[in-house]
Amino acid sequence: MEDLMDATPGTTTDTMRVLWVLAHPEPRSLTGHLRDDGVQALRDAGHEVVQSDLYAMGWDPVVTAADFGDAADDRLDVAGASERALRRGALAPDIRAEHDKLAWADTVVLQFPLWWLGVPAILKGWLDRVLVQGYAYGVRDPATGRTRRYGDGGLAGRRALAVVTVGAGTGLGPRGLHGDLAETLFPLLHGTFWYTGMQVAEPVLVLGANRLDEAGYTAAAADLRGRLLALPDGPVLPYRSQDGGDYDDRGDLHDALAPGRRGLGVHLRG
Amino acid sequence: MEDLMDATPGTTTDTMRVLWVLAHPEPRSLTGHLRDDGVQALRDAGHEVVQSDLYAMGWDPVVTAADFGDAADDRLDVAGASERALRRGALAPDIRAEHDKLAWADTVVLQFPLWWLGVPAILKGWLDRVLVQGYAYGVRDPATGRTRRYGDGGLAGRRALAVVTVGAGTGLGPRGLHGDLAETLFPLLHGTFWYTGMQVAEPVLVLGANRLDEAGYTAAAADLRGRLLALPDGPVLPYRSQDGGDYDDRGDLHDALAPGRRGLGVHLRG
Numbered sequence: 001m002e003d004l005m006d007a008t009p010g011t012t013t014d015t016m017r018v019l020w021v022l023a024h025p026e027p028r029s030l031t032g033h034l035r036d037d038g039v040q041a042l043r044d045a046g047h048e049v050v051q052s053d054l055y056a057m058g059w060d061p062v063v064t065a066a067d068f069g070d071a072a073d074d075r076l077d078v079a080g081a082s083e084r085a086l087r088r089g090a091l092a093p094d095i096r097a098e099h100d101k102l103a104w105a106d107t108v109v110l111q112f113p114l115w116w117l118g119v120p121a122i123l124k125g126w127l128d129r130v131l132v133q134g135y136a137y138g139v140r141d142p143a144t145g146r147t148r149r150y151g152d153g154g155l156a157g158r159r160a161l162a163v164v165t166v167g168a169g170t171g172l173g174p175r176g177l178h179g180d181l182a183e184t185l186f187p188l189l190h191g192t193f194w195y196t197g198m199q200v201a202e203p204v205l206v207l208g209a210n211r212l213d214e215a216g217y218t219a220a221a222a223d224l225r226g227r228l229l230a231l232p233d234g235p236v237l238p239y240r241s242q243d244g245g246d247y248d249d250r251g252d253l254h255d256a257l258a259p260g261r262r263g264l265g266v267h268l269r270g
Numbered sequence: 271m272e273d274l275m276d277a278t279p280g281t282t283t284d285t286m287r288v289l290w291v292l293a294h295p296e297p298r299s300l301t302g303h304l305r306d307d308g309v310q311a312l313r314d315a316g317h318e319v320v321q322s323d324l325y326a327m328g329w330d331p332v333v334t335a336a337d338f339g340d341a342a343d344d345r346l347d348v349a350g351a352s353e354r355a356l357r358r359g360a361l362a363p364d365i366r367a368e369h370d371k372l373a374w375a376d377t378v379v380l381q382f383p384l385w386w387l388g389v390p391a392i393l394k395g396w397l398d399r400v401l402v403q404g405y406a407y408g409v410r411d412p413a414t415g416r417t418r419r420y421g422d423g424g425l426a427g428r429r430a431l432a433v434v435t436v437g438a439g440t441g442l443g444p445r446g447l448h449g450d451l452a453e454t455l456f457p458l459l460h461g462t463f464w465y466t467g468m469q470v471a472e473p474v475l476v477l478g479a480n481r482l483d484e485a486g487y488t489a490a491a492a493d494l495r496g497r498l499l500a501l502p503d504g505p506v507l508p509y510r511s512q513d514g515g516d517y518d519d520r521g522d523l524h525d526a527l528a529p530g531r532r533g534l535g536v537h538l539r540g
Contacts, residue, residue: 025333025348026347026348029345061332061395062391063295063390063391064325075299076295076296076299077299079437079480116394116401116458116461118394120398121331121398122331124386124388124391124394125331127391128391129391167349168521170521175536176522176523177420177510177517177521177522177537179457179534180533183533184456186449186453186454187387191387191448191454192386250446251440251441251446251448252441252443252445252446253445253446261445262535263453263534264450264453264454264533265532265533267449
């Protein structure tokens, strides 16, 4: 696991294959313009980009039995039905299309405005519907029988970057009243990216997005471009892996690590 | 603010008016059965319950310009357009119907299975579309000009309860590898319930929901019934209010409070 954590995916090839997932209803928004600039910067540098512009696609975010074709039981068990549908190739075509993009990509960018401290519903429903059991998570290692997760999983070998526009400009730090943004994003960064085996790049945060002037936009776009192009060697969050020996059989961090501490910060090494 | 925080809404009347919002695709699931039992227990005790069963309603979770009628600009600014539509009475009828329910309710229950450490997309889109600017948040106090939030806001005077079914049974504590559930729920409990002025009841958590046997279900349902009926006097999370003097002008907690600590836990008093 240490090898995987310290690996720098992408350095074995000069070209990144980026799946860029955007969740904003207005392409002429700050978020939309940053997407345009970011995608252009990647392409100018020779990288390949495929987009899932969820609003433009009319993406349906609601998990229903129709996702699973004839693999859905009369009494719907979402996780079980999704895995059976995956095995039978019976997942809905729009889900399979996203799987094809993920199979191609070595880099996944999720770009969104922060709504209620989380992703917009249309993007939550991309996670809910696309990252099904047996595909992104709940994948067993045939050698050990262990379920691969947290640093390993169905999306291992990829890196993930969140690009987040945030209305508030202050109160987002370690003692800020909106909650430490590094921790409020934990469900996405640790509970989703890391859980499914992806390396988690330090997120790109555009704060004060509601009041950004032209100079502010220019700076934010330059920062984004720099971070994107540096992705193969850029900073990743040093989350602890499940199989690195840091957790006991019940999934609790051993007492000797981060001794006396509690809360989401204990899952970062060092 | 201290008065508000220590108030026990509901004690002035014997009858609760409960809006119960459910987000699960299968009514015969564990989650669905718990809803049935919980609603029945409330009604048996003389409380009134109105439901928003989002799957049964075919709730559309995606924010679009159509939500805002003629108040949407050509270039959509979601927050501004939603507030203008609110003022004009031009919000989409399905949003206004939820506002009517919220106007009636003194208690809001959100019940859902935890997917990717958060609410299912259909429920995220209930928050995104219903809790618009000028209604749930961004409401100014005419006397002080301050924006009412965190312990005050458009939904003040109500209490909110999250009822969460969680597949995992372990690893959810203060040092658990899934992240401390008390903190991973922060975007909903603090960033949404508390932000909009609601008192936040200690959430009802049903852990190990994937493997619950009949005795486990019986215990979980009894716990839920007890918690529901005790809501008027039950435990609320002692979050710090914005206007209680705990935060400085930039929104950071004063150094003298929770000295030396950082992370989401600092926003709880005591």
